[in-house]
Amino acid sequence: MIARTPSAVLGQVLGLMLSLPLAAAAQPQQQAGPSIREQEIAECRPGEIQTWGDGTDHPAVAEKLIFVYDHRGAPPWFSARLVMAALQRAAEAWSRCGVPSLVAQGVMSPALMAVNKGNVQVLWSDAETRGNFALANLSQRRLALSPAGFVLLKTRNPSYPAQETLQMAISHEMGHLYGLGAHSRRCVDVTSYYDNGKGDLCSARDRSQLKTVVEYRANLPTACDLQRCRMANGQAQAVPGINH
Structure with a gap:
C-alpha cells in the first residue's frame, strides 16, 4: 500500500508554497502569550480530531x-x-x-x-x-x-x-x-491537507489566522496527531464519532 500525499499537502503540483512571500511569516512582536496556532499545536480539545475519511488509521x-x-x-x-x-x-x-x-x-x-x-x-x-x-x-x-x-x-x-x-x-x-492512514482535516496538523479539491476546507479555531503565516500547518506532529497515533497503536481509547 502506498500512502499518497494529496496535491494540496506537499504537492502533486510541485509549485505548492513556492510563491509564498517569506515576509508574511512575521508574527506581531507585541503579542502576549501563545498564538492561536501555537495553542492548536500544543493541545487537542474534545471533538477536534477530524479526518478527511480518505484512509483508515x-x-x-x-x-x-x-x-x-x-x-x-x-x-x-x-x-x-x-x-x-x-x-x-x-x-x-x-x-x-x-x-x-x-x-x-x-x-x-x-x-x-x-x-x-x-x-x-x-x-x-x-x-x-x-x-x-x-x-x-x-x-x-x-x-x-x-x-x-x-x-x-x-x-x-x-x-x-x-x-x-x-x-x-x-x-x-x-x-x-x-x-495514520487518514489525513487530518484540522489545518494545523502535520498530517493535514487544506482542501479536498471539491470545495471543502480544513478546520481551524479561527480561520482568519491562516493568513497570518506563510504555512499554517505544523512542521512536527501536533497534540491531535499524537492522540490519533496513540489510539491507532492501542495507547489510548478511541474517541467515538471520529471520521477515520
Whole structure:
C-alpha cells in the first residue's frame, strides 16, 4: 500500500508554497502569550480530531521503527547532517505516541530490510515520490524524498526556507508509517491537507489566522496527531464519532 500525499499537502503540483512571500511569516512582536496556532499545536480539545475519511488509521508498521537514511541523490544544499537532524526531530516527536524509534545513516540492502520488520528506508527518489515532495510506501517500508521537488522549490523561490518544507514532508510521511492512514482535516496538523479539491476546507479555531503565516500547518506532529497515533497503536481509547 502506498500512502499518497494529496496535491494540496506537499504537492502533486510541485509549485505548492513556492510563491509564498517569506515576509508574511512575521508574527506581531507585541503579542502576549501563545498564538492561536501555537495553542492548536500544543493541545487537542474534545471533538477536534477530524479526518478527511480518505484512509483508515492502523498500528504502525512495526512495534519499533528504525529509520535508515541513505543520503545519495540529495540536493547539494541539504547536507546529510541537516537531513538526519530533521529525521531525528520527527522521530522523537512521533515516538511520544508510544512507538519507539531510532534514526541511523546507511544503505539498506534487501537482506538487511528482511532482518527486521521495523527497518524503514529513507531515500531520495523522484520515481518513488511520483510527483510529490515525499511519499511513504508502507508495504515496502520506504520514505522517499523528491530531489526534483526541492530543486523546483529552490528555483522558484530561493529565499524560501526549504528546510521547513523538508521537515514538514518528513514528519507528514513518517506519520503514515506510524499508522495514520487518514489525513487530518484540522489545518494545523502535520498530517493535514487544506482542501479536498471539491470545495471543502480544513478546520481551524479561527480561520482568519491562516493568513497570518506563510504555512499554517505544523512542521512536527501536533497534540491531535499524537492522540490519533496513540489510539491507532492501542495507547489510548478511541474517541467515538471520529471520521477515520
